[in-house]
Amino acid sequence: MNYDAIVIGAGNGGLISALRLQKMGKKVLLLDAFNMPGGVATSFVRGRFEFEVSLHELCQYGTKENKGTVKKLFEQLGVDDKIEMVPLNETFHVLTLDDKLEYTFPIGINEFTTKMEEYVPKCRESIEKLFKLCEECEEALKYLEEHKEIDEKELKEKYPNFLVVSSYSVDKVFKALKIPKKAQEILASYWVYLGSPMSELSFVHYMMMVYSYIKNQPAIPRGRSHEISLVLLEEFEKLGGNYKFLSPVTEIIVSDNKAKGVVVNNEQKYYAKVVISNISPNVTYGKLIKQSELPKRAKQLVNARTLGARGVCVYLGLNKSVEELGLKNYSYFIYHTLNSDKEFERMKHLKGDNLVGVVLNNALNDASSKGTTILYLTSLMFSDVFDEVVTKENYFDLKNALAENMIEIFEQATGKNIRDAIEEIEIATPLTFAHYTNHPDGVIYGYMAKKLDNLLPRMMNMQNEDYIKGLFFAGGFGPRLSGYSSTYLSGDMAAKKALNYLKEEEK
Amino acid sequence: MKVGLNSNLDMLKFKNLAKEREKAIDSSFIDPIKYEYKVNKLVEVFHPKKIRVVVDKIKQETIDTKTFILKSKDKEELPPFKAGQYIVLDVKLNQVVYKRPYSISSSIKDTTKYEITIKRVRNGLISNYMLNEVKEGMEFIIHGPFGEFNYQPLRDKENILALVGGSGITPIMSMARSIKDKALDCNLTILYGEKSEKELIFKKELDELNKNCDQISVNYVLSEEESNIYETGLIDKSLIMKYDIGAYSYFVCGPTMFYHHLNNIFKELDIPNKYIRHDFYKNEEPMLKHEEHYLTVITDDKEIKIPCYEDETLMEAMEKNGIEAPQKCLIGVCGFCRSKLINGKVKTDVDYVRVSDKNHNYIHPCVSYPLSDVTIKLCK
Numbered sequence: 098m099n100y101d102a103i104v105i106g107a108g109n110g111g112l113i114s115a116l117r118l119q120k121m122g123k124k125v126l127l128l129d130a131f132n133m134p135g136g137v138a139t140s141f142v143r144g145r146f147e148f149e150v151s152l153h154e155l156c157q158y159g160t161k162e163n164k165g166t167v168k169k170l171f172e173q174l175g176v177d178d179k180i181e182m183v184p185l186n187e188t189f190h191v192l193t194l195d196d197k198l199e200y201t202f203p204i205g206i207n208e209f210t211t212k213m214e215e216y217v218p219k220c221r222e223s224i225e226k227l228f229k230l231c232e233e234c235e236e237a238l239k240y241l242e243e244h245k246e247i248d249e250k251e252l253k254e255k256y257p258n259f260l261v262v263s264s265y266s267v268d269k270v271f272k273a274l275k276i277p278k279k280a281q282e283i284l285a286s287y288w289v290y291l292g293s294p295m296s297e298l299s300f301v302h303y304m305m306m307v308y309s310y311i312k313n314q315p316a317i318p319r320g321r322s323h324e325i326s327l328v329l330l331e332e333f334e335k336l337g338g339n340y341k342f343l344s345p346v347t348e349i350i351v352s353d354n355k356a357k358g359v360v361v362n363n364e365q366k367y368y369a370k371v372v373i374s375n376i377s378p379n380v381t382y383g384k385l386i387k388q389s390e391l392p393k394r395a396k397q398l399v400n401a402r403t404l405g406a407r408g409v410c411v412y413l414g415l416n417k418s419v420e421e422l423g424l425k426n427y428s429y430f431i432y433h434t435l436n437s438d439k440e441f442e443r444m445k446h447l448k449g450d451n452l453v454g455v456v457l458n459n460a461l462n463d464a465s466s467k468g469t470t471i472l473y474l475t476s477l478m479f480s481d482v483f484d485e486v487v488t489k490e491n492y493f494d495l496k497n498a499l500a501e502n503m504i505e506i507f508e509q510a511t512g513k514n515i516r517d518a519i520e521e522i523e524i525a526t527p528l529t530f531a532h533y534t535n536h537p538d539g540v541i542y543g544y545m546a547k548k549l550d551n552l553l554p555r556m557m558n559m560q561n562e563d564y565i566k567g568l569f570f571a572g573g574f575g576p577r578l579s580g581y582s583s584t585y586l587s588g589d590m591a592a593k594k595a596l597n598y599l600k601e602e603e604k
Numbered sequence: 605m606k607v608g609l610n611s612n613l614d615m616l617k618f619k620n621l622a623k624e625r626e627k628a629i630d631s632s633f634i635d636p637i638k639y640e641y642k643v644n645k646l647v648e649v650f651h652p653k654k655i656r657v658v659v660d661k662i663k664q665e666t667i668d669t670k671t672f673i674l675k676s677k678d679k680e681e682l683p684p685f686k687a688g689q690y691i692v693l694d695v696k697l698n699q700v701v702y703k704r705p706y707s708i709s710s711s712i713k714d715t716t717k718y719e720i721t722i723k724r725v726r727n728g729l730i731s732n733y734m735l736n737e738v739k740e741g742m743e744f745i746i747h748g749p750f751g752e753f754n755y756q757p758l759r760d761k762e763n764i765l766a767l768v769g770g771s772g773i774t775p776i777m778s779m780a781r782s783i784k785d786k787a788l789d790c791n792l793t794i795l796y797g798e799k800s801e802k803e804l805i806f807k808k809e810l811d812e813l814n815k816n817c818d819q820i821s822v823n824y825v826l827s828e829e830e831s832n833i834y835e836t837g838l839i840d841k842s843l844i845m846k847y848d849i850g851a852y853s854y855f856v857c858g859p860t861m862f863y864h865h866l867n868n869i870f871k872e873l874d875i876p877n878k879y880i881r882h883d884f885y886k887n888e889e890p891m892l893k894h895e896e897h898y899l900t901v902i903t904d905d906k907e908i909k910i911p912c913y914e915d916e917t918l919m920e921a922m923e924k925n926g927i928e929a930p931q932k933c934l935i936g937v938c939g940f941c942r943s944k945l946i947n948g949k950v951k952t953d954v955d956y957v958r959v960s961d962k963n964h965n966y967i968h969p970c971v972s973y974p975l976s977d978v979t980i981k982l983c984k
């Protein structure tokens with residue numbers, strides 16, 4: 098069978114790539130090893146609860162009046178009105194275990210700034226400056242994305258401050274802006290979402306996420322992320338797209354440095370001019386392509402990078418209402434301290450004791466039946482320490498021990514009893530994520546965002562890193578890094594690259 | 605605006621980001637690319653795609669029941685499992701691959717073998733084949749282990765009251781054996797309902813466990829036989845009330861009817877969901893008396909039209925007609941058979957379908973009965 102494009106993996110990146118290409122009139126085949134769309138953007142049912150696998154908040158969605166890039170993308174693809182999105186009313190809520198601090202922030206730049214001034218008097222000026230800078234960075238990034246050839250003079254004239262901060266880490270810029278120490282630490286609360294500490298994370302990258310959470314209201318779909326994945330797939334199908342599930346790609350056919358097609362399940366061959374990979378370059382290059390066909394630089398790129406966060410998730414169905422439990426917030430960022438560098442080191446160990454809790458019913462009041470609550474606890478690890486500890490023999494006990502520790506930490510930080518209300522519990526570890534995504538070491542955040550693997554250097558080199566003609570990457574390992582909005586946008590970028598390539602091939 | 609960083613080098617530094625990145629790539633090593641970690645290798649151990657097994661031994665348990673001891677054909681050991689989990693057995697009969705879930709009845713301590721125990725179902729195609737035709741040395745493909753019918757200390761009471769109907773004893777037997785082997789730590793009281801004494805499976809071993817293992821106690825409840833030693837009648841409200849309500853988690857395992865019967869009792873006794881776990885199975889073959897409809901199945905770019913009766917599930921109809929659909933649990937819980945209902949009406953009384961799947965007309969064919977002609981699309 099011949100296609101214009103084959104997409105490997107129906108995760109967020111793959112779904113958007115496939116839909117965009119199909120919408121542009123191309124003949125697309127979407128393949129996934131699993132029997133559902135979405136990758137980790139999915140849900141599962143236990144007893145009377147439907148659990149979200151991964152989404153806490155969808156960044157860059159926004160509202161009708163204040164549309165974020167993801168909402169605009171969904172509108173372009175004709176799916177926005179088919180998904181019911183529910184806006185979230187707080188940005189973050191952080192608690193510390195060591196000195197029992199607690200901060201909660203509202204949505205909106207002004208509201209956020211006012212709240213920060215309440216917590217940290219006299220910080221207003223620096224925070225306002227910070228958000229101004231963010232606004233400039235946002236425009237600069239848009240400019241960079243829209244212009245293939247950069248006019249240095251124009252860039253310098255229009256976005257001088259962006260250029261100043263573009264190569265610095267978050268902590269350096271915060272200091273330069275003279276943001277009070279305490280406010281700096283509070284602002285850093287979101288760091289786990291990107292999985293690197295303030296000294297490693299690029300300012301532009303980190304603050305673009307934080308700024309977007311504060312400015313464009315984040316949201317979640319009513320039917321869990323599965324609703325989005327399902328709608329994307331159905332739209333793709335409606336436009337004539339072909340998909341096959343339970344169809345793991347076992348080889349990408351490459352010859353003369355060009356992608357030619359794929360082999361599914363070691364037997365069935367499908368041909369296409371373009372292949373988009375929604376999976377890791379490690380597996381794409383290391384396993385799916387004949388090593389003799391692989392440019393040396395492709396291998397070097399993979400080996401130059403560090404895998405990002407691994408995670409343990411505990412999904413809890415509780416038989417009490419949020420009122421009975423005394424849980425008022427949607428999100429609970431729980432750390433020992435607010436020093437991200439210290440906490441990052443701590444989280445190289447198995448029981449890092451830091452976690453993010455999400456109380457789904459505080460965003461969707463009908464998330465589960467009356468008198469019950471859905472609570473997720475997620476704890477990240479920044480090394481392959483899980484590998485060192487896990488064995489065939491201890492795995493089940495290890496899983497429970499990790500979950501028990503996380504439940505205790507949550508109880509300790511909030512002072513609430515969770516344990517006695519557990520009606521359903523499911524625990525996911527790096528092994529679980531490795532099982533469902535096939536990603537190396539079961540990482541959930543792609544590559545680590547550090548130094549030269551931060552957003553800007555990735556984006557700036559994006560055009561130079563397609564080492565095999567006709568093979569493009571979408572998803573969490575891609576140029577925009579991991580996260581829902583990033584993977585959706587990277588899926589679209591990959592599709593656009595593919596369209597250009599197809600056009601040139603036709604000539 | 606003044607940021608307060610050294611701005612002289614800004615353009616250079618910015619442009620250098622790309623160059624520096626290139627340099628870092630240049631200086632990185634070439635071979636090998638690491639794509640597989642220990643965790644990825646363990647995935648193969650815990651979740652192999654399929655397992656080839658040999659029937660190592662067959663034990664006659666009762667007139668109507670046999671235990672099949674399965675060993676891996678290729679490896680020393682089978683995947684680790686939790687007591688209460690099941691495997692899916694592929695049985696090829698007349699060119700059709702039938703898939704049937706069977707609970708593992710052996711202890712979790714010994715993963716060199718899985719034991720599955722199969723009772724004859726009247727007119728049951730697969731159970732009769734297994735009991736009549738299968739001999740030691742024969743080979744099968746199995747999948748799994750799967751299932752959430754397990755003791756979970758973070759959730760359950762440490763005292764389990766197992767309410768068992770008929771061959772529902774198999775997963776509970778795995779729990780009991782694992783407790784005896786000190787591989788599982790909880791207290792297990794079993795109420796084992798069966799028609800008559802001679803139909804009780806594992807009776808000798810259960811009697812021994814009852815006598816010798818402090819953590820296990822076993823009581824039989826015979827429904828079609830008078831007895832001076834054992835309880836008689838059905839497992840009912842008064843019997844359950846003999847055990848201190850509030851001290852137990854209830855593990856129910858038996859045929860669908862049995863499960864519904866107990867659910868009503870739990871409601872009357874106001875026992876919270878949290879303390880009720882269940883595993884159930886369908887124990888009758890359809891009668892095929894009712895109205896005939898047509899089922900159109902869209903799969904692999906083909907449309908296949910087959911007859912489907914009102915009292916058989918869509919899955920049963922597909923299976924009989926040799927259409928291979930994804931399936932695992934056959935009781936609507938695992939969702940593996942999730943398919944899109946394109947048109948027609950179906951009836952189902954088990955509801956584990958995701959909210960948005962429901963809104964988009966997805967169903968679980970293994971528990972869906974046709975009420976009209978029906979068209980579905982398989983997700984594969």
Ligand SMILES: Cc1cc2nc3c(=O)[nH]c(=O)nc-3n(C[C@H](O)[C@H](O)[C@H](O)COP(=O)(O)OP(=O)(O)OC[C@H]3O[C@@H](n4cnc5c(N)ncnc54)[C@H](O)[C@@H]3O)c2cc1C
Pocket residue numbers: 105106107108109110111128129130131134135136137138150151152153154155156344345346347375376408410475533534535536541542571572573574578579580581582584
């Ligand atoms: C617990 C958790 C919480 C998270 N929270 C948030 C959050 O709140 N906000 C946010 O923005 N992001 C969050 N993320 C990150 C976000 O979920 C991911 O970045 C994003 O979903 C990844 O999408 P992807 O396109 O990379 O595809 P993936 O989801 O990684 O999917 C890859 C797909 O490829 C398939 N596949 C693999 N190998 C093959 C093969 N050989 N052949 C065919 N198919 C194959 C897999 O089956 C899978 O479907 C979270 C992630 C996790 C795990």
